[in-house]
Amino acid sequence: MMRERHFVLAAGGTGGHMVPAAALASELAGRGHGxxxxxxxxGVRFPGLFDDVQTHVLPAGRFGRNPLGWIPAARQMLRGRSMAMELYRSFRPSAVVGFGGYPALPALLAAFARDIPTVIHEQNAVLGRVNRLAARKVDAIxxxxxxxxxxRERYADKAHLVGNPVREAILALRSRPYPVLDEDGIFRVLVTGGSQGASVLSRVVPDGLAMLPVHFRRRMQVTHQARPEDIEAVRAKYAAHEIPAEIATYLADMPEQLAWAHIVIARAGASTVAELTAAGRPAILVPLPGATDDHQTENAREITEAGGARTIQQRNFTAKxxxxxxQRLGLEPRALENAAQRAKGCGRPNAARELADLVERVADEHEGAA
Known part of the structure; x- marks a missing residue:
């Protein structure tokens, strides 16, 4: 029987960092670890993700483009590092796992100082800034x-492909069949721009759907996540096109929405792409143009090349x-089902398990060398 260990997970406060951290927390807890x-x-206020996990808020300065802010940011980082070191004295972690974002950096710096094993997880197809800073000293990536x-190529020997962990409710969709789409059935479209919504989707999608063949437009049912300031305009557009649509600022039942969707129109954030490939849903992806290092375009590349999605850069994203x-992705049932299978083929459903295996292995190796 494996003995109980303690692990610290450190993540920035966005959904892209917190969701995979929560999935790993659940997997480790299920193995009997603290x-x-x-x-x-x-991050600590995310609803439902870390209800049974002890949480700590540490100061972490952000190093932006203005050098005048670097000294205060460094002071905050050092303060956060000291607080993390104090936590480690009592919690005694077997490893510290960073998920990116500046709030993860003090925890990793404290782990380096106390010779605690470290792992970083990168959700995107481009290594993020904090993970780039930490990559040289961590035990595994x-x-x-x-x-x-x-x-960097010199870190390739400590890189391990595990995938991006998703919530169990999303992973459960993998065993459910693609929703039936017959000639007279409802054609369901899910539109989501991530946790903050996306105004460009609200501007373009209703008019674009209105240009589809009449037999699809008459059967269409849309669920559209929109920013609060866009809701009334979006609702008016769908009404003018006579397309039934449910508009909301937040979709609390995202797993169920994804379960019945025949196609998804979305940004290409890491969690969005991971959920699409876990569930097996075809998509139209519109990468966020201001994303650091254009990482959303890179996130969309694999599923697009596999034939499970089409990518449209925002500068080219028009109704037409x-x-x-x-229509190229396929509005015939068999074509959509094929695209769904291609999307599913890109999924890595064992990501949480494999990440937990890696974290335990790093802890084992450190204890063996001690």
Whole structure:
């Protein structure tokens, strides 16, 4: 029987960092280990993700483009590092796992100082800034894609492809069949721009769907996540096109929404792509143009090349282009089912388990060398 250990997970306060951290926390807890979370004020307030995990908010300065802010940021980082070291004295972690974001950095710096094994997990297809800073000293780098840009070749021997962990409710969709789409059935479209919504989707999607063949438009049912300031305009557009649509700022039942969707129109954030490939849903992806290192375009590359999605850069994202790409992806049932299978083929459903295996292995190796 494996003995109980303690692990610290450190993540920035966005959903892209917190969701895989929560999936790993659940897997480690299920193996009988103790888990603690280090994040910022946003991260510890995520509903339902870390209800049974002890959480700690540590200061972490952000190093932006303005050099005048670097000294205060460094002071905050050092303060957070000291607080993390104090936590480690009592919690005694067997390893510290960083998921990116500046709030993860003090926890990793404290682990380096106390010679605690470290693992970082990269959700995107481009190594993030904090993970780039930590890559030289960590014991292992877990990746979500086979090829990760900005990951230096000299670190390749400690990189391990595990995938991007998703929630159990999403993973459960993998065993459910693609929803039946017959000639007279409802054609369901899910539109989501991530946790903050996306105004460009609200501007373009209703008009693009209105340009699809009449027999599809008459059967269409849309669920559209929109920003609060966009809701009334979006609702008016769908009404003018006579397309039934449910508009909301937040979709609390995202797993169920994804379960019945025949096609998804979305940004290409790491968690979104991981959920699409876990569930097996075809998509039209519109990468966020301002994303650091254009990582959303890289996130979309694998599923797009496999034939499970079409990618449209935002500068080219018009109603006409959306309608054209949806028809290319396939509006016939068999074509959509084929695209769904291709999307599913890109999924890595064992990501949480494999990441937990890696974390335990790193802890084992450190104890064996001690």
């Amino acid at each position: 888990v603690a979370l280090i994040s910022d004020a946003r 877990a990746t979500s894609y086979g090829h990760v840009q900005r990951l 282009e959306l309608a054209k790409q949806m």
